[in-house]
Amino acid sequence: MSTIATSDRPSLLAGIRSSGAYHKLLAFSGLIVLLVVFSLASPNFLQTANVLAILQATSVNGVLAIAATIVIITGGIDLSVGTLMTFCAVIAGVLLTNNGMPLPVGVLGAILAGTVSGLISGTIVAKLKVPPFIATLGMMLILKGLSLVISGTKPIYFNNTPGFTQIAQGSLIGSVIPALPVPNGVLILFLVAIVISFVLSKTALGRYTFALGSNEEAVRLSGVNVDRWKIGVYALAGSVVGIAGLLIASRLNSAQPALGQGYELDAIAAVVIGGTSLSGGRGTVLGTLIGALIISVLANGLRILSVAQEWQTVVTGLIIILAVFADILRRRKL
């Protein structure tokens, strides 16, 4: 970071701005290193089918991580993303299977369930001033229990809604370009990434998301209705989680009420590996996407190499630290 005080030289500004882009590129290059290593180590790794498998494996965690990113940029945290995802899946199941509603109702219902839950979390944080960690920890447990209650502790299958598995498993791209059967789940991940990137950078909600994480008190002193925007942020995150719920339900062709807890850690890890700071104010969806990819590439690559599972865990831990450290080293050198 240049510290020279002349501020009107465009070259300097350009330098600052492009250095941001460069940072992302660097996290990306960590990913590339992994890809290169694994493809040298195993001929199976870079096959189209495996690449698609990696992308497909990223879709659910990726969408969850994008939701977590939004909240983390405000300086908050959302521990409920995992069980909320399940809850939304169960709601879709109740609507479609138990009540025989048409597909769009189920889709909207799941997303709406996510939004409402986000509204509630946001209200608890903004109005009751309960720290986000506690508010979303509570919501995590509440939603986990409610999923079991609503589903009767049984999975709900979507066998009566034939189109449902197409949401994640079908391939729109594949039906046009048969050589590239990118599953819709992956498409949806990228779509969500683009939309949320856009919201964060181009709308008032996005602006306040960063502002809140940067200095909430200053935002309040500026006369902004901090509470309302904060609730909005959690609600947006909730609706993104609703999409993740649809994705996982579609992949499993069922709403599994017992699933979900523990997924929040993977999601938050993807966010942090992607360079978003837990103290708020900065972060990018692209970084999160790369973080999520690093996690799935690692898991896939180590499995492809048939590394013993206990060692997989060790190596994953090491590489997560190293990847972030390498990124820090490079930034320091800039």
Next chain:
Amino acid sequence: MSTIATSDRPSLLAGIRSSGAYHKLLAFSGLIVLLVVFSLASPNFLQTANVLAILQATSVNGVLAIAATIVIITGGIDLSVGTLMTFCAVIAGVLLTNNGMPLPVGVLGAILAGTVSGLISGTIVAKLKVPPFIATLGMMLILKGLSLVISGTKPIYFNNTPGFTQIAQGSLIGSVIPALPVPNGVLILFLVAIVISFVLSKTALGRYTFALGSNEEAVRLSGVNVDRWKIGVYALAGSVVGIAGLLIASRLNSAQPALGQGYELDAIAAVVIGGTSLSGGRGTVLGTLIGALIISVLANGLRILSVAQEWQTVVTGLIIILAVFADILRRRKL
């Protein structure tokens, strides 16, 4: 709260100081409410045996939470407490059972393993500048894998070390006052709480723990060797986790290598319920202890009342939010 502005009257000072104590008392009163409600609802709840069961159930999470408290006060976080606990238990198992060492060696070995792991986490955070979330997430995975590797993915039993189960399950107090068979595990929890309280409030390490969480840069610019103290903090937390490892191993009379992941969340929850802020700079061991007790009282009470398990989860989530909210309300009123 007195609002009179004369500033040098000792009574006022006393007032301010006791207001701190009053806060803790309030969190405590949340716990009391729970105790009263449960004992009214079930005659079995306040029986000595059940109270001891609750305390025993608190011991492991309580000690873990105290370790987490230390790190959180610096503004960091330690996700590795759960799997490190297991790792320390496995080390004790390897020393005592696989190598037939005498009991004290196993005890010291477990604590030392915790300290060394803490040193490593601390070094990664302080020297490599990797964010604590990532550093300890990595360590969490590494230790999880290593526990499986070292133990050969099998539990290690302590049948050859007869005294081992006494560490948590024996009762020194009970051998003196037979009517009060408080298990040693509970005694150890309180001992750890007292020692760490003392360290935090009366030693240089404790002072720097708070200072780091308050403004690390200011501490550095005061000429303090920030890195060394930070590493010290993580090492201290690690040795406390080592004690937790001994406690759980003694309770189960075995080192269970797969256990541990997920325990960090309960520990951190206890810390936050106890009023310690995740942004660092403030926190108390007493608060954490109360937080841990709230969690186990809730779990035990709902079980005693035979609440259906899915509803137990829902109610736990609700009460955690409410307990913290009530505390916030009362503080605001002060």
Next chain:
Amino acid sequence: MIPLVSMTGIDKSFPGVRALKGAQFELLSGEVHALMGENGAGKSTLMKILSGVYSADTGQILVDGKPATISGPREAQALGISIIHQELALMRDLTAAQNIFIGREPRRGFLLDEAALNRDAEAIFRSMNLALDPRVPVESLTIAKQQMVEIAKALSYRSRVLIMDEPTAALNDAEINELFTIIERLKAEGVGIVYISHKMDELKRIADRVTVMRDGEYVGTVPAALTPIETIIQMMVGRTLSNETAVVPDTAAAPVALEVRGLSRGREIRDVSFAVRKGEILGFAGLMGAGRTEVARAIFGADPLEAGEILVDGTKVTIRSPQDAVRAGIGYLSEDRKHFGLATGMDVRNNIALASLRRFTGAAGVLRDGAMRQTAQGFIKQLAIKTPSDTQEARLLSGGNQQKVVIAKWLLRDCPILIFDEPTRGIDIGAKSEIYKLLNALAAQGRAIIVISSELPEVLRLSHRIAVMCEGRLTGFLPAGAPQQDIMRLATLRPSAVETSEPNRKAAS
């Protein structure tokens, strides 16, 4: 004429502190009304009440003669009241323009109109003759420029009442001049301006009336032009202050305590060499961004160096961290107390002891809290730090008192070489002369002292010798009492951030 604002009988208490006792204040439209008082007198608190940050315990506020309840910043804005806070309240990760228009972003339908946002911000900067790119993140700006952004933000509301809480604390002369031009213009437009400052000379230049507060109470209101400064100071501190000038001791024979040779780092520090003798106060003058802070931080090991060597008592020392520096006997008081000086969440006692914990560590690493308390209370008395007790959290102190706590920290650490970066920023006139006395006493005891200050009178009054910097270079040394023009000549080898020359101004408008 109905006053724009009239506050009467305002009481406000915080836990342990009664900040305001029946305070009153009146503001007419088109006047600049200065609010004066010692650190902790309650100036900021009173203005925070007017701007909706705090609500008063009792008291009445009239706006345009009508009772007003101001329950939040929004309501204040709706009444046409805006404020520049003493402690900067910026969103560090946002750009200057985004900060200025937070909550009022121009939009096109659903979307933010970033182009319009930057255009509008640019226009405000231009009206302030400020050369600043609206797209820079404020985090990368100096405090001075951050202060300018705050001013721009306040101006952007086009309020009828504009409160400025120590707006010039971080500004240099050129920038202050520019601010005063803006104030004159607003005044002509009928805006009422509340002006809080500890710089007495500013009163005569812009204030119409002066209200003085002491210990949360109203002391009196006097016309600025007719009242001698001494009278105002007496109202503030309750006694008269003598106005001493520097007595320059002869230190030519004293041994050199600190010498630096060829310090360099990129364009920020270019080949800086100087020496300070024991017992000498070396003043550093220069414009904003001249690199004085950079040099100090580099000597102190807070930032890296590319080249150069540092000698303490004639021996070369390696300084890679502040710890090395303190060990070598160098202390550094930062210009940014909030970020680099105070552990804001800790109490006064621990902040004072922070750099010297070792001296309070007894057997087995246990701290001697009693000794710490005594020491802290000693400094509280010596520096007249206004705090209910030494266990008050530092962040709850008034700005000036926070600064005194940081000074106490370094006095306690007792380094033979002390670098003070803007030591009196936000400190009231009474305390200032106390600190001057203290610095002189420290020098008399044989310590080598470097004082960096953006206030020329301060540099002139304190220094035994003056070093002037510009663009990272040391452009020259001047003897004590050198004329201001000489300093300015050495300091302005390049224009400051604010363009003061007439042709530029025309070109901009």
Next chain:
Amino acid sequence: QEAREIALISKGFQHQFWQAVKAGADKAGAELGVTVTFEGPDNETQVDRQIDMLAAALSRNPAAIGFAALDSQAATPLLQQAKDAGIPVIAFDSGVDSDIPLTTATTDNVAAAALAADKMAELIGEEGKIAVVAHDQTSRTGIDRRDGFVNRIAEAYPNIEIVSVQYGGGDQLQSTEITKSILLANPDLKGIFGTNEGSAIGVANGKQELNSQVVVIGFDSGAAQKGMVESGLMNGAITQNPVGIGYETVKAAVTALDGGELPDIIDTGFFYYDATNMDDPEIAAVLYD
């Protein structure tokens, strides 16, 4: 008079297998006029949580306890406490290494997994590469089923090679991803064994997502698995009789309370089912949704 309480502490709660055990226990409870409570930790690693549950159950002074130990040794002191208080203990699912339980209602997991190995061998023609997606590396059932399967293959089928054993925690999605990577790393793979419901469904899912023709043998039942067996996506599966386990456990407890005699082991049995025999009344009775 209040109904006697039989407290069942199981190894799990949310999974279909445990829900079926609960259903069987509830059924017996209704028939025999006792109150049944049922609890279990979130996953099979949480040994100490299960101990806390057992402790809380003991504090309620139940008439009898049913216990599926995650680790028998860890529970010994509490079981002793139950015995001292005169509360009969019935073990279920897997045995407790202790003489305190009066009987054990269980499935022989090793034998069941060996049956899966035989069926797998039969379906792939007794040669080729296969893999195992297990649900747990350290729990009793995880170890028994993995070892039962692996050892049987090693002993009886020299031409079959197990190329990979991986663990998905019984999480369907994770098991799906594991299956996909195994299939992609070993294009010539002939078969995969999934060691519990979540693992089996995950394996079948992975097979489907890759359009693979690999042979899949599962374990347990449940609506999804039944559907997959029916459609041929899963070639067949071993089912235990969880409803029977739950039913027998409660029944044994009541027998004990009434002073009746109990055998050492109540073997509730296991069965192999595929599309051809699913509707046999004997099989259909032990399949659960």
